[in-house]
Amino acid sequence: MKADRRKMLKKIDHIGIAVHSIDEAKKFYEEGLGLTCTRIEEVESQKVRTAFFTLGETHIELLEPTAPDSPIARFLEKRGEGIHHIAYQSDNLEKQLQQARENGCRLINEQPVPGAVGKQVAFLHPKSTGGVLTELCEIQNPEL
Amino acid sequence: MKADRRKMLKKIDHIGIAVHSIDEAKKFYEEGLGLTCTRIEEVESQKVRTAFFTLGETHIELLEPTAPDSPIARFLEKRGEGIHHIAYQSDNLEKQLQQARENGCRLINEQPVPGAVGKQVAFLHPKSTGGVLTELCEIQNPEL
Numbered sequence: 001m002k003a004d005r006r007k008m009l010k011k012i013d014h015i016g017i018a019v020h021s022i023d024e025a026k027k028f029y030e031e032g033l034g035l036t037c038t039r040i041e042e043v044e045s046q047k048v049r050t051a052f053f054t055l056g057e058t059h060i061e062l063l064e065p066t067a068p069d070s071p072i073a074r075f076l077e078k079r080g081e082g083i084h085h086i087a088y089q090s091d092n093l094e095k096q097l098q099q100a101r102e103n104g105c106r107l108i109n110e111q112p113v114p115g116a117v118g119k120q121v122a123f124l125h126p127k128s129t130g131g132v133l134t135e136l137c138e139i140q141n142p143e144l
Numbered sequence: 145m146k147a148d149r150r151k152m153l154k155k156i157d158h159i160g161i162a163v164h165s166i167d168e169a170k171k172f173y174e175e176g177l178g179l180t181c182t183r184i185e186e187v188e189s190q191k192v193r194t195a196f197f198t199l200g201e202t203h204i205e206l207l208e209p210t211a212p213d214s215p216i217a218r219f220l221e222k223r224g225e226g227i228h229h230i231a232y233q234s235d236n237l238e239k240q241l242q243q244a245r246e247n248g249c250r251l252i253n254e255q256p257v258p259g260a261v262g263k264q265v266a267f268l269h270p271k272s273t274g275g276v277l278t279e280l281c282e283i284q285n286p287e288l
Contacts, residue, residue, distance in 0.1 A: 009177055011200030015159065015230060017276055025274040031247040032273065033153055033232065055232070056155030057201050081275030083227040086159060088177065088199070103175040129176065130169040131225030132161055 008096050013089040013119075013137050014052070014059040018075045018082060022051045022064045025081070029053050029060060043116045048072050050116050061087075061116070087121070087135035096136050097122055104128060112138070152240050157233040157263075157281050158196070158203040162219045162226060166195045166208045169225070173197050173204060187260045192216050194260050205231075205260070229267070231279035240280050241266055248272060256282070 019025035022040070029035045035053040042049045047070035051062040063084060065073035075084055090096040093112050101107060108123035115121030118141040124134040163169035166184070173179045179197040186193045191214030197204040207228060209217035219228055234240040237256050245251060252267035259265030262285040268278040 009179065009199060012156070012202050017274065019274055028249070028273050032244045032249045034243070035153065055153060058156050082270070083230065083276055086227065099178070100176050105172070105176045126226070129172050130161065130163055132227055
């Protein structure tokens with residue numbers, strides 16, 4: 001079982017960062033760090049606008065709320081701007097979720113839901129991950 | 145200048161996560177996610193014990209305070225367990241710091257200091273990076 005689990009997680013897909021304004025926040029990533037914004041996309045299901053910066057095999061994902069009841073708007077209200085979640089890419093999301101569940105993790109999404117860039121995603125609750133909102137995702141369309 | 149900056153950052157080196165106890169926290173990474181702890185090291189200058197989990201080209205770094213006046217102890221007291229910082233690997237840390245400074249970033253370390261795994265590291269203040277404690281680092285000994 002353990003060997004299977006190790007094989008499923010491939011890499012850190014992205015780090016999600018909550019910001020009030022992508023236009024403001026991306027100055028640091030572009031000018032301060034020298035990264036390039038490669039994609040801006042709205043994810044209606046999460047009520048956010050996202051901006052991606054690619055670095056090596058992973059991405060920084062800035063998250064700006066598009067509505068006051070967006071999960072990101074609530075995070076900003078409570079904690080202010082900062083790191084929101086870590087996303088891990090798996091090659092078998094359903095099995096990954098099942099094994100997380102079997103090991104005592106509390107799932108926010110019992111089933112995968114559509115995320116940015118055509119991915120299937122599911123979140124684990126920070127209460128069962130040492131305070132870290134953890135996303136597991138699986139690529140559906142490698143061309144995106 | 146911009147082209148230079150893009151070349152210097154190579155990848156996300158690690159994500160630092162503040163925990164009360166590495167022994168407790170690593171259960172989630174080992175059992176829940178199926179990762180393997182590859183290294184445990186104490187960094188005296190930061191008053192922390194660190195545990196590394198390698199995934200692809202990057203790492204998860206759990207940070208447990210070794211003294212009450214450790215920066216991680218203060219973070220835990222204020223925010224509880226959770227993501228503490230993102231570290232980017234550069235191939236020219238001094239120039240990277242200079243360019244961050246020129247673009248309005250406030251530096252916590254004006255000069256690089258020794259970090260874990262024989263790296264040279266410097267932190268940027270979250271006030272100038274959209275709330276994200278940002279570490280820049282350079283590998284000194286690729287064999288570690």
